[in-house]
Amino acid sequence: MKSIGIDLGTCNSCVAEFKDGVSRALVNMVSGKLTTPSVITYPSLLIGQSEKDAPIQNQTVSSFKRLIGRRFTDQEVQEQIKRVDYKIVNQNDQPMVKLLDQVLSPSQISGDFLKQLAKQTNINQNKVVLTVPAYFSHQQKLQTEKAGSIAGLDISRLLAEPTAAALQYDIQSKNKQQNELVMVVDLGAGTFDVSVLEKSGEIYTVLAAAGNNFYGGDDYTTAVKKALADINIEATFKEAEDLKHLLSQAETVDFKGQHISHKHISQQFQALDERLTKPILQTLSDANLKPEQINKILLVGGQTKQMTLENVV
Ligand SMILES: Nc1ncnc2c1ncn2[C@@H]1O[C@H](COP(=O)(O)OP(=O)(O)OP(=O)(O)O)[C@@H](O)[C@H]1O
Ligand SMILES: [Mg+2]
Numbered sequence: 001m002k003s004i005g006i007d008l009g010t011c012n013s014c015v016a017e018f019k020d021g022v023s024r025a026l027v028n029m030v031s032g033k034l035t036t037p038s039v040i041t042y043p044s045l046l047i048g049q050s051e052k053d054a055p056i057q058n059q060t061v062s063s064f065k066r067l068i069g070r071r072f073t074d075q076e077v078q079e080q081i082k083r084v085d086y087k088i089v090n091q092n093d094q095p096m097v098k099l100l101d102q103v104l105s106p107s108q109i110s111g112d113f114l115k116q117l118a119k120q121t122n123i124n125q126n127k128v129v130l131t132v133p134a135y136f137s138h139q140q141k142l143q144t145e146k147a148g149s150i151a152g153l154d155i156s157r158l159l160a161e162p163t164a165a166a167l168q169y170d171i172q173s174k175n176k177q178q179n180e181l182v183m184v185v186d187l188g189a190g191t192f193d194v195s196v197l198e199k200s201g202e203i204y205t206v207l208a209a210a211g212n213n214f215y216g217g218d219d220y221t222t223a224v225k226k227a228l229a230d231i232n233i234e235a236t237f238k239e240a241e242d243l244k245h246l247l248s249q250a251e252t253v254d255f256k257g258q259h260i261s262h263k264h265i266s267q268q269f270q271a272l273d274e275r276l277t278k279p280i281l282q283t284l285s286d287a288n289l290k291p292e293q294i295n296k297i298l299l300v301g302g303q304t305k306q307m308t309l310e311n312v313v
Contacts, residue, residue, distance in 0.1 A: 111150025
């Protein structure tokens with residue numbers, strides 16, 4: 001039996017196939033990569049963001065997941081309005097994206113994106129599982145399902161993102177436990193999610209979820225950029241991000257003729273790492289648990305590859 005799963009992320013999306021007990025991510029045939037930036041440009045419907053296509057004002061839409069199923073007056077939407085390069089307008093308290101010559105709903109945009117993503121990853125079977133954050137409301141889930149049907153996909157179910165991470169861990173792990181409490185810490189590019197799950201046999205239940213929708217790896221990249229500027233090195237966001245990745249694997253890196261070490265960035269990172277604590281404590285208190293009751297912590301999301309995070313957790 002084969003099934004397809006799509007992680008429609010705020011910043012990056014990924015399609016995976018589960019077959020004969022193993023799962024593997026599917027390559028985007030256009031970019032050659034395993035993940036695709038969750039960005040779409042109208043009217044060409046080009047998705048992703050290669051280094052050569054710069055976003056076009058009022059035509060390129062990013063972070064549309066932050067709008068789906070929300071009300072225009074939600075704090076998240078208001079925050080998003082300040083950050084993006086496209087117009088978000090109010091239509092009956094729904095946030096709508098106003099492009100040059102059309103006004104689109106977040107579910108339409110997500111649907112257009114998913115359709116292109118499915119095409120580019122060659123999904124030839126259209127029964128799929130879509131993952132959604134654990135905290136998604138009924139309306140957010142409904143609109144995500146609608147996006148799936150706009151894309152022409154047959155959504156067999158929605159799966160909570162931390163549950164997907166825990167299931168993936170279970171597939172790979174040799175000593176499976178029957179009952180345990182698992183904390184999933186997901187620090188992505190733009191969002192931070194913490195969830196506590198209870199595993200009972202094959203079933204996972206989300207006991208609590210908390211996080212910060214405007215905090216993630218991009219803030220760490222900005223911190224690297226700032227640390228470089230402090231020592232008079234100019235870098236683009238992309239250069240700073242590449243350097244950040246290298247520094248998660250090596251103590252020092254040669255960058256533009258200078259040795260950059262962890263010491264250079266650690267102070268900036270510490271301030272960011274402090275923001276990890278609150279949601280972690282929040283989920284524990286919401287689930288009525290003490291830290292020592294957690295049997296396992298799963299670190300997922302690209303930014304958890306940075307060493308300093310492990311120290312905090
Ligand atoms: N080796 C690495 N070292 C440090 N950071 C990394 C590494 N690899 C990826 N990242 C960072 O992880 C982030 C991307 O993570 P991920 O792909 O999990 O995000 P995402 O799922 O798209 O985001 P979100 O969950 O917010 O939608 C980026 O900030 C990237 O720089
Ligand atoms: Mg993610």
